[in-house]
Amino acid sequence: MRAPGGSDVAVGDVLLSVEDVSLSFGGVNAVSDVSFNIRKGEIRAIIGPNGAGKTSMLNVINGFYQPQQGRITFKGETRSKMRPYEAAHGGIARTFQNVALFRGMTSLDNIMAGRSLKMNKGIFWQLLRYGPAMAEEVEHRARVEEIIDFLKIQEIRRTPVGRLPYGLQKRVELGRALAMEPELLLLDEPMAGMNMEEKEDMSRFVLDVNDHYGTTIALIEHDMGVVMDLSDRVVVLDHGIKIADGTPDEVKNNQAVIDAYLGVAH
């Protein structure tokens, strides 16, 4: 049986570390001097009150934002900033806080889009359709079908994403990220706006992804119950500053965290 809370995958070496990262927009410091690391195989949560810099941090990790300061080390390679294509080629996939799918395309096509980095045949072959490009597509489709089965979304395979309820759109988005076969999966509020049942389903999928594919996961989440149940380690940000880092239990009892969430009398 699964031990309550966290991943069972053997947690290994550091996969990604950020050191002294700072990011500001004009005069606003989104992230200041934050350092933490993500180990191979773990589920790492980034939490904090609204505007704490969580999404900014995620955007720095996958190269969406370029930090003014600091270093990012991913799979042993240190950079001052990550670029989105480096992140994608290096095996970082993500989902977004507001679902970012092609709304007019079917779930299947959206997930297939996640495979595009892995398709090697040039435009000539793709236009021809038959021959090697076809063989390649069949192979990728097989992988996508596995993901569809994994996420139990067979019934919406052919449904345009725009017609799906929000919870399912989130699931399709997770599917697209998985189609990249990432080593590190970044989830930006995977359960936001979901009801209890959808949250439980999603939690199970997150654990299953970690368990089945051995994927390292970093997630941002507001629901404390979910965070405590899922994650191995939690880093807490407040106003762009790291105020705590540790296991869910350690973090839960940390006075700085309690103050940040409940507010303190000044």
Place this chain on the structure above:
Amino acid sequence: MAPNAAASADTFPKLLIRNAQLYGTRPAMRHKDLGVWQTWTWAQVLEIVRAYAVGLNRLGLKRGETIAIVGGNRPKLYWSVMAAQMLGAVPVPVYADAVADELAFVLAHAETRFAAVEDQEQVDKIISVKERLPKLEVMVYDERRGLRDYDHSHLRPMDDVIAEGRKALADPKVAAWLDAEIAAGKGSDPSIILYTSGTTGTSKGVVMSGERSIAAASDTAKFDKLTEKDVALAYLPLAWVGDHYLNYAQSLVVGFCMACPESTDTAMADLREIGPTFFFAPPRTLEQLLTRVMIRMEDAGFLKRKMFHYFIGVARKYGERILNGQSVPLTGRLLYWLGELLVYGPLKNVLGFSRVRVALTAGEAIGPELFAFYRSIGLNLKQFYGQTEAFLFLTAQPDGAIYSDTVGPACPHVDLRISENGEVQFKSPGMFTGYFKDEAKTADVMTPDGYVKTGDAGFFDEKTGHLKIIDRAKDVGRLNDGTLFPPKYIENKLKFFPNIREAVAYGDKRDYVAVMINIDLTAVGSWAERNNVIYGSYQELAGHPLVYDMIEKHVAEMNRSLAADKKLTGAQIKRFLILHKELDADDGEITRTQKVRRGFVAERYAPLIKALYDGSKEADISTEVTFEDGRKGVIKARVKIRDMKTEPAPLEKAA
């Protein structure tokens, strides 16, 4: 099919061997997996089931023992049934969506040491009640996902069990032993225990024997002229007698192919891909399909909509007569032919009915309009009547003599009679052998001369000789003034309105009839969209004054039709309310086969019942609900009640 080939085989494993010999290369089973249909021939199925049986035996499963089968329609679960029967063990299928409590009851009552389950969800469910199942030793599972880290001392993947069996079977001694085991199986041995869904409370285990099951299935297969070339979609709950009969038993008897859908949610899409020739759907499913078609037609372009309605009109006029082989004017035939080309054909194709030769429906009364609709577009839809204790079939409508309000004459070899108090009683080839571990209840339903009481009130129609079922015998009540009150009759008639999904009628030993109504979210939701009615939840929509107005019109129409019937004019509906939540099997309000538990609902919503009869205009109610994972929550609501005018009795009575 060789005539009476089935007669020589008196158990399902023997039939499997016969099919592998007769139809070795024909498809026996299909399953859509990872988006692709996989096929197994009869020869392949036999090989797998033999290996599986040996594997199960190595784990300790022996003749006479029971094994629970829990999950959806997946080939491996059907093979679990076959493999168990091969060993002389008795499979006990359980509804896949049964909550842990129901599951625990069945497994404990059937004293299963073994369980064959679909996936992690079912494993978790069984583990959550394992204190109540001291006898349970081994679980085998189909889907590995998520189970890797579980303690495997009592848990085995089915694939491994089959592989081990296959290895062992290489030894000719083991193969000979298995042959002997199959030969040792007797037709009179219990072949399966089907737990009834328990409309009336806790479920009872209905024991079937192999020879009786096969005899019954052979009769109806012949009646509907099924052959090994037919295809059926196995999408009904595995634990329901209907699936075991229509799909499992008939497939083994005639050797047709059974296709398992990709998942429960994709069944209707898979239906289209498979194009079955033999199809069963409960009235509720047919109704949902039709509602969906109608809603989509509302959104279609002007021309298409016009064309659809015009040709549906043509079909209504001529369709059924053409299907029944009656005379139709030439213009009618031509128009119908054009309609088939433009509307009915494409429509049947979209629904997956293009190849259907025999379509059956049963389980509850079907609306005459609904029934006529499907028949008019050329689908040979027929009703039958039966119950678990009879191994399903008692009556069935024969081609060419079909009336929507009767369920047909008795099936071949079925002996039907109506007792003095109006109850239907039967003796049939597929009759059950008894309730498992419950002599008293078995004796209760048997008459001294060997007939089984169905508990249904009915009579034979004078003109046609076909059976008509009115209601459950014990449910037919009387109002305080002595008026006859058949609740089911009223509920069914109300449910024929697309906007009403469920209705519960009360009136027995009361002054008047009052009804609780569930709206149909699909139909009413679409109506709301078209009429700019804004709502945030089911509860809000259900309580909307305009929705009340709409339902009031339906109830008024219902009252008019009741008034027209001399016996029932006093049973008109005086008050009604719309429930704030859908009746749900998880809360025990309806059974797994979607029948309302009237008594339970009355208890649960006691404040509403009280309000219906004390004249108040609204009532507060808070109900506990069970979520799918077993957690509980509370829903609170204030429900409004409407008074209805009743129609005057028919004129001749007044005069």
